[in-house]
Amino acid sequence: xxxxxxxxxxxxxxxxxxxxxxxxxxxxxxxxxxxxxxxxxxxxxxxxxxxxxxxxxxxxxxxxxxxxxxxxxxxxxxxxxxxxxxxxxxxxxxxxxxxxxxxxxxxxxxxxxxxxxxxxxxxxxxxxxxxxxxxxxxxxxxxxxxxxxxxxxxxxxxxxxxxxxxxxxxxxxxxxxxxxxxxxxxxxxxxxxxxxxxxxxxxxxxxxxxxxxx
Numbered sequence: 001x002x003x004x005x006x007x008x009x010x011x012x013x014x015x016x017x018x019x020x021x022x023x024x025x026x027x028x029x030x031x032x033x034x035x036x037x038x039x040x041x042x043x044x045x046x047x048x049x050x051x052x053x054x055x056x057x058x059x060x061x062x063x064x065x066x067x068x069x070x071x072x073x074x075x076x077x078x079x080x081x082x083x084x085x086x087x088x089x090x091x092x093x094x095x096x097x098x099x100x101x102x103x104x105x106x107x108x109x110x111x112x113x114x115x116x117x118x119x120x121x122x123x124x125x126x127x128x129x130x131x132x133x134x135x136x137x138x139x140x141x142x143x144x145x146x147x148x149x150x151x152x153x154x155x156x157x158x159x160x161x162x163x164x165x166x167x168x169x170x171x172x173x174x175x176x177x178x179x180x181x182x183x184x185x186x187x188x189x190x191x192x193x194x195x196x197x198x199x200x201x202x203x204x205x206x207x208x209x210x211x212x213x214x
Contacts, residue, residue, distance in 0.1 A: 013202035014092070014211075018066075021211050026063070028054055055085055066090035066214060068201060073098065073130070080134035089139040090214050093197050095180045099129050104166050110159035132183025141180045141189040142210050144197055145173055151196065 015025045055063060064087055065075045072094025079086045105112070112119035150168045152161055167173075180187055190213055192200050200206040 014066075014068075014207075017204075017207045017211050018214060021214075023064075023214065026054075026058055026060070061085070062087045064088040064090065064214070066092055067094050068092040069094055069096070069197065072096050076130050076132065076135060079137055079139075080131050083136050086137045088137055089135065091139065091141045091143075091180075092201065092210075093142060093144045093192075095130070095141045095143065095176060097129055097176055097179060100172065100175070104170075104172065105163055108159055108163035108166055110157075110163045130179070130183065132180060132187070133185075135184050136186075138186040139180075139184045139188070140213060141177065141184075141187060142200075142213070143173070143177055143189060143191055144195055144200060145177075145191050145193060147193060 015027060018025050055061070062085055065078065067075050072091050075089050075091070079089055150164050152164050177189055181189060190210060192206055192210065195203060195206050
């Protein structure tokens with residue numbers, strides 16, 4: 001059994017592809033940026049029981065968990081506090097160190113996101129590096145990497161452009177890959193190129209690469 005925490009068209013496309021590949025997919029209500037904010041802030045009980053209750057309601061004792069972006073924080077926290085419920089983690093460009101990014105944002109002069117839940121992640125007093133050392137289950141880090149400059153959107157403001165430039169200069173993507181590989185005892189990394197943070201989820205060519213590995 002598996003669940004994915006992405007929402008919208010990307011999540012629906014991934015569920016369809018994974019189902020076609022033979023997975024039983026159970027999209028998780030309440031798996032959102034708000035839950036991610038709780039997990040990063042260390043609210044293990046409030047966060048974990050969202051998933052615990054969901055699995056119980058479905059009659060599932062243990063599951064693979066796949067999540068995109070901010071869902072990585074949720075999954076990591078779940079694997080640490082309730083390891084018996086997790087048979088595998090699949091990070092869909094979701095193995096992110098928010099403490100590292102928050103420090104980079106502050107240096108670039110880029111304020112927190114407008115979304116209150118996401119802003120809580122970057123403002124959290126308990127913000128910390130990922131607890132990969134506590135993950136006992138197998139884990140797959142599907143990571144988008146860039147062969148050239150990290151893309152900058154035309155409408156981005158100057159602070160966000162400085163942030164992207166700093167991230168590129170310090171190879172933040174590479175740093176996070178190494179962080180995952182050092183921390184997760186049973187972790188593997190699959191690199192995706194010629195795509196974007198959200199684009200690979202609904203790209204059939206990319207799905208052919210990463211869905212079988214899930």
